Amino acid sequence: MNQLHPPVIDTPIDPAPRRPSRRSAVVPIREVGPEHRERIARHLLALDEHDRYLRFGYAAGDAQIRQYVDGLNFERDHVFGIFNRRLTLIAMAHLAYPNDFASAGFAEFGVSVAKHARGRGYGKRLFERAAIHAVNDGVQTLYIHALSENTAMLRIARQAGAVVEHAGSESQAHLSLPPATFASRVSELLADQVGQVDFGLKTAASQARQLLATVQEVRAAVRDGQHRSDV
Ligand SMILES: CC(C)(COP(=O)(O)OP(=O)(O)OC[C@H]1O[C@@H](n2cnc3c(N)ncnc32)[C@H](O)[C@@H]1OP(=O)(O)O)[C@@H](O)C(=O)NCCC(=O)NCCS
Numbered sequence: 001m002n003q004l005h006p007p008v009i010d011t012p013i014d015p016a017p018r019r020p021s022r023r024s025a026v027v028p029i030r031e032v033g034p035e036h037r038e039r040i041a042r043h044l045l046a047l048d049e050h051d052r053y054l055r056f057g058y059a060a061g062d063a064q065i066r067q068y069v070d071g072l073n074f075e076r077d078h079v080f081g082i083f084n085r086r087l088t089l090i091a092m093a094h095l096a097y098p099n100d101f102a103s104a105g106f107a108e109f110g111v112s113v114a115k116h117a118r119g120r121g122y123g124k125r126l127f128e129r130a131a132i133h134a135v136n137d138g139v140q141t142l143y144i145h146a147l148s149e150n151t152a153m154l155r156i157a158r159q160a161g162a163v164v165e166h167a168g169s170e171s172q173a174h175l176s177l178p179p180a181t182f183a184s185r186v187s188e189l190l191a192d193q194v195g196q197v198d199f200g201l202k203t204a205a206s207q208a209r210q211l212l213a214t215v216q217e218v219r220a221a222v223r224d225g226q227h228r229s230d231v
Contacts, residue, residue, distance in 0.1 A: 027125040028198030029191065031133075032081045032092070034074050039081075039089040041069040047112060054150050055112045057170070076101075080129050082122055085202050090114040093126035095134060105140040111153070124156050131160065132188050136180045144173040 032040070044055075044065045053059045060068070072079065076099070082091040091113040098104045109130050113122045134142050144162065146153040148171045154164055157173035164173045 026194060027082060027120075027122060028195045029080050029082055029125060029129045030195035030199050031192065032079050032089075034072075036079075036081065036089065037069055037072070039087075040072070040079065040092060041066060043089040043092055043114065044069065044112065046114065048115075051112065051115070054147055054153070055110065057145060057147070078130070078133055080126055080133075082117075082126070083199060083202060084117075085205060087199075087202055087206055090117045091122040091126060093130045095130040097137075097139075105138070106143060107134050107137075107139045107141075108143045108145070109134075110145075118152075123152060124159070127156050127160060129191060131175070131177065132184055132191065135177050135184050136188055138180065139177055142175045142177055144175075146171050146173065 044052075045062055047055060049059045052065070056064075056068070072094070076097050078095040080093045080095070081089045084090050091111070093109065093111040096108045096110065098106070101107070109127065111123055111126050111130075113126075131142060142162075144153065144157050146157070148154075148166050148169055150171075154171060154173065157175065158164060160175055162173040162175035164171055
C-alpha cells in the first residue's frame with residue numbers, strides 16, 4: 001500500500017449507484033479447482049488494462065496473469081466462479097490465505113466480473129459467498145485492497161460493514177467476521193449444492209448441444225452424399 005498520505009478512515013455508503021442493476025435472487029456460484037485453471041486464465045486475460053489495474057493494483061500483463069493463475073494454490077486458497085450457459089467463467093473471486101493462517105487469522109479477497117456481466121450483483125454475491133466460507137474457516141478479518149476510485153468494490157465492502165481506510169489513491173477495507181455457527185455452515189452447504197447442480201445442468205446442456213451439432217453435421221453430410229450419388 002502507498003503510505004504517502006495519512007490514512008483516512010470512513011464507513012459511509014455512497015449515495016445511489018450510477019449504474020442500474022439487473023439482479024436475480026439466486027446466483028449459482030461454484031467453488032472451482034485446478035481443472036479450471038485455463039478458464040480462470042481466459043477470464044482474467046479478457047480484462048482490459050484498466051480492469052487489470054483495478055484487480056491487481058497494477059496493469060498486469062498477459063505473462064503476469066499466466067504466472068498468477070499458474071501459482072494459484074487450490075489446497076490453501078479458495079476460488080469461486082460464476083459460469084454462463086456455455087460454461088465460460090464470467091466472474092470469479094479469490095479468497096487467499098497467508099501461509100501462517102493458523103496464527104494470522106486473516107484472509108484476502110479479490111474479485112473480477114466480465115464487463116458484459118457487471119451491474120447484475122455478481123460481485124456482491126461472490127463477496128458474500130467468499131465471506132461465508134471465510135466465516136466457516138475461522139477467518140477473523142477479511143481484507144480487500146482496492147483503488148479509491150473503485151466505487152463498486154468499495155460499495156460492496158462498505159455494505160457488508162467493512163471499515164475502509166483511504167491512503168491516497170489506494171484503499172484498504174477490513175471486515176471483522178463473526179464466529180461460525182450452525183446456520184453459517186448450513187447456508188454454505190446449500191450454496192455449494194446450488195452451484196454444483198447448476199454446473200451439472202449447464203454441462204449436460206452443453207453436451208446435448210454438441211451432440212445435436214454433430215448429428216446435424218452427419219445428416220448434412222449424408223444428404224450431400226445422396227445428392228451427389230443422384231447426379
Ligand atoms: C468491482 C466489480 C467486481 C463489481 O462487480 P459487479 O458485479 O459489477 O458489482 P455488483 O453488480 O455486485 O454491484 C455492487 C454494488 O456496486 C454498485 N455499482 C456497480 N457498478 C458501479 C459503478 N460503476 N459505480 C458505482 N456503483 C456501482 C452496484 O449498484 C451495487 O450496489 P447496490 O447493491 O447498492 O445496488 C467489477 O466492476 C470488476 O470486475 N471490476 C474490475 C476488477 C476489480 O475492480 N476488482 C476489485 C478489486 S479486487
